[in-house]
Amino acid sequence: MKDAELRERARQVIPGGMYGHLNAAIFAPGYPQFFARGEGCRQWDVDGREYIDFMCSWGPVVLGHRHPVVEEAAARQLAEGDCLNGPGPVMVELAELLVDTIPSADWAMFSKNGTDATTQALMVARAATGRTKVLMAHGAYHGADPWCTPSTAGTTPNERADLVEFAYNSLESLEAAAATVEGDVAAIIVTPFKHDSFEDQELVEPAFARGARALADRLGAALVIDDVRAGFRIDLRGSWEQYGVRPDLTAWSKAMANGYPIAAVTGVDALRGPAQTLYSTGSFWFSAVAMAAAKATIETLRDTDGIATMFRSGTRLREGLYAQAKAHGFTVNQTGPVTIPWLSFDGDADLSTAMYWSDACLRNGVYIHPWHNWFLSAAHTEDDVARALEGTDRAFAETRAHLGS
Ligand code: PMP
Structure with missing residues (x-):
């Protein structure tokens, strides 16, 4: 064995x-x-x-x-180089593809893992609002950094002190959570449906999705959809597009490049300036192979x-x-x-x-x-x-x- x-x-x-x-x-x-x-x-x-x-x-x-179209695109890029002194042209092509595909995307930033993307999205929201608090659903998984990992081993309470929890699909609970930190909400982060481990999944109530959008607008906070798990398996345009709800920021990863390591944050024009102010980067974030694979994956999903x-x-x-x-x-x-x-x-x-x-x-x-x-x-x-x-x-x-x- x-x-x-x-x-x-x-x-x-x-x-x-x-x-x-x-x-x-x-x-x-x-x-x-x-x-x-x-x-x-x-x-x-x-x-x-x-x-x-x-x-x-x-x-x-x-x-x-080993999808042939994706493997071919990745191999072609690999033959030219992957991790260079700067990104390849494919970075711009991929950002253009996301902006063309996703109605709420006016720009895109790339990284490696879903956790990078959720963390970066919250940084953009905080940079834009100058506020600290984030509303997130109780039990939701947004990644494995200290602010969000489900096990608190190796983390400090301070690292989670800016999270306020609400119950998924309860507008009342979301509004109550917001009221406890009135004036200091930078973002609402929410997955497109409730997919917590160990329990039955729950599709979003369209009224909740619309209510979250309206509340974010009223608070002047960013609505962040964590589409890391659901993205590219419900709707290429974004998982709440079917309800007519568009986020300010979306975190993407998992299915984006058919297994190659890449993540993205996409956002609306109003957050382009704040996004530009971040120092957010990584040694491998600009590698060209995963970008070529992402472009091939999204195009193939679209065309087929x-x-x-x-x-x-x-x-x-x-x-x-x-x-x-x-x-x-x-x-x-x-x-x-x-x-x-x-x-x-x-x-x-x-x-x-x-x-x-x-x-x-x-x-x-x-x-x-x-x-x-x-x-x-x-x-x-x-x-x-x-x-x-x-x-x-x-x-x-x-x-x-x-x-x-
Ligand atoms: N958000 C959601 C909804 C996820 O499902 C995951 C991964 N399971 C993450 C964020 C974190 O992604 P990663 O493991 O790539 O950091």
């Missing part, structure tokens, strides 16, 4: 053997830690087991692993209507899973957009059934997650979903046999 050997070696040289969201110790017991390869909607672990992949590397892989493809396969998956669960005598809840789905079992507060089922899915060649939402990619064909459903059906049967009727 290569995975077991690697874990043992990792324990000697990596704290805890692994850290962060990819630490397999926090998944069900059968999850491999190390992976060897990916192609389309499939991944192979280091022991050669093949999975139909519904995590898409936790979001980044939106067109499928990739999001519609994901919605079709996600709908088939959801319908199939509902039918199977019912046939095996389970009541399940499937929540969130079909392109970023999650399934929970009724009455499974400790997630033990979800853990067993996800492990059984894994044994049957389907990689899903027991407590974090999954991701579809445009590489999932109807055939792949049908194949995956064969695996999930066996997993439901095994779970039923394990639990008894």
Whole structure:
């Protein structure tokens, strides 16, 4: 077992053997830690087991692993150079593409990770308003810097002192949060839907989205949408465009470059000046390969209507899973957009059934997650979903046999 050997070696040289969201110790017991390869909607672990992949590397892989158009664009750029004394022309081309694609974007700044983008967006908001406080939803994930990491280990209370929490989808709660820091709100930061781990997802109430926009306007604060997780899987124009709600600032990353490391903040004209005042940078933030990959990814999603493809396969998956669960005598809840789905079992507060089922899915060649939402990619064909459903059906049967009727 290569995975077991690697874990043992990792324990000697990596704290805890692994850290962060990819630490397999926090998944069900059968999850491999190390992976060897990916192609389309499939991944192979280091022991050669093949999975139909519904995590898409936790979001980044939106067109499928090793997508030829993206790989070609990245390879072409790599042959010229990646990390140079300054960015390549592709930085301007990518910013132009974002400005052309996203109605709320008049400009773009680039970095590497979602956390860079959420942090940078709040810096722009604070630079613009001269205020300190940020309203954020209770339990929302905005990244792993000291101001937002869910574990407070290694952080100080001061680093979070400027956050005021509200309950997602409650305008009343949002307004109450604002009232506690009247006159000092720099920003409202909010994800396009509620996708907290360990619980059913919740789509945004359009009235909440519009109310958040109106409140930000009334307060003179920036409305920041954290589209790091949902971006490029709901609507290329921005995830609240369908509700007619446009943010002042948006944080993007994950799916932007089909797995290449890049993040962006886009913003409205009024915040261009404040954005310019920041000293916000990084050694690798201007690397050209990820920018070339991002440009190819967004163009391909646009030209092939990739999001519609994901919605079709996600709908088939959801319908199939509902039918199977019912046939095996389970009541399940499937929540969130079909392109970023999650399934929970009724009455499974400790997630033990979800853990067993996800492990059984894994044994049957389907990689899903027991407590974090999954991701579809445009590489999932109807055939792949049908194949995956064969695996999930066996997993439901095994779970039923394990639990008894
Ligand atoms: N915001 C949201 C909504 C996220 O889902 C994530 C990553 N899961 C982040 C921010 C942070 O992104 P990163 O891990 O790339 O720093």
